Amino acid sequence: EDKVVQSPxxxxxxxxxxxxxxxxxxxxNFRSLLWYKQEKKAPTFLFMLTSSGIEKKxxxxxxxxxxxxxxxxxxxxxxxxxxxxxxxxxxSGGSNYKLTFGKGTLxxxxx
Amino acid sequence: xxxxxxxxxxxVLKTGxxxxxxxxxxxxxxxxxxxxxxxxxxxxxxxxxxxxxxxxQGEVPNGYNVSRSTTxxxxxxxxxxxxxxxxxxxxxxxxxxxGLYEQYFGPGTRxxxx
Numbered sequence: 121e122d123k124v125v126q127s128p129x130x131x132x133x134x135x136x137x138x139x140x141x142x143x144x145x146x147x148x149n150f151r152s153l154l155w156y157k158q159e160k161k162a163p164t165f166l167f168m169l170t171s172s173g174i175e176k177k178x179x180x181x182x183x184x185x186x187x188x189x190x191x192x193x194x195x196x197x198x199x200x201x202x203x204x205x206x207x208x209x210x211x212s213g214g215s216n217y218k219l220t221f222g223k224g225t226l227x228x229x230x231x
Numbered sequence: 232x233x234x235x236x237x238x239x240x241x242x243v244l245k246t247g248x249x250x251x252x253x254x255x256x257x258x259x260x261x262x263x264x265x266x267x268x269x270x271x272x273x274x275x276x277x278x279x280x281x282x283x284x285x286x287x288q289g290e291v292p293n294g295y296n297v298s299r300s301t302t303x304x305x306x307x308x309x310x311x312x313x314x315x316x317x318x319x320x321x322x323x324x325x326x327x328x329x330g331l332y333e334q335y336f337g338p339g340t341r342x343x344x345x
Contacts (some may be wrong), residue, residue, distance in 0.1 A: 162336035221273040
């Protein structure tokens with residue numbers, strides 16, 4: 121059974137801090153790993169990673185995948201209050217059409 | 232382009248009642264999925280479809296039915312609602328052309344079963 125574990129489950133930081141969110145996974149047949157941001161509504165897509173060692177970047181957010189050690193990290197630099205959200209990691213493995221999600225990391229950025 | 236739409240936004244049911252949650256997308260996406268999200272549980276896949284006429288079960292399919300008669304619509308039916316089905320339900324779609332795994336989510340339906 122595919123499994124995705126995120127840590128920490130929650131995190132409180134101050135504006136300007138840098139944070140690292142972790143995602144480890146077990147899959148029968150790895151295809152891709154995805155990160156989503158969820159505010160008080162539907163998740164929105166951030167990154168998709170398929171290859172080890174290639175960093176994806178979007179502004180202050182970046183993510184990297186390690187397929188050997190089966191984990192990914194999401195970094196957010198110079199955090200802002202608007203970064204407060206639940207960050208979800210998901211893995212596609214075993215089947216082309218299914219995503220297995222982790223429980224998410226609740227990030228709170230205080231001014 | 233409305234993206235993925237879901238109706239209703241909120242619903243309260245009594246135990247044993249049935250209802251259909253509607254989901255539609257106007258992006259001509261082949262793949263559609265239904266998830267439920269419970270506090271502290273992330274998203275769990277209920278059913279999914281890879282095209283019109285084709286559906287399959289996800290991780291938590293019991294108590295739910297789906298059908299896909301058109302590319303655009305993917306309704307989720309609760310046959311006999313139970314309090315354990317109190318949750319937020321998200322529909323999602325994705326395209327094989329852009330990458331199957333980049334799913335676009337609807338705004339969600341918050342369902343309470345009393």
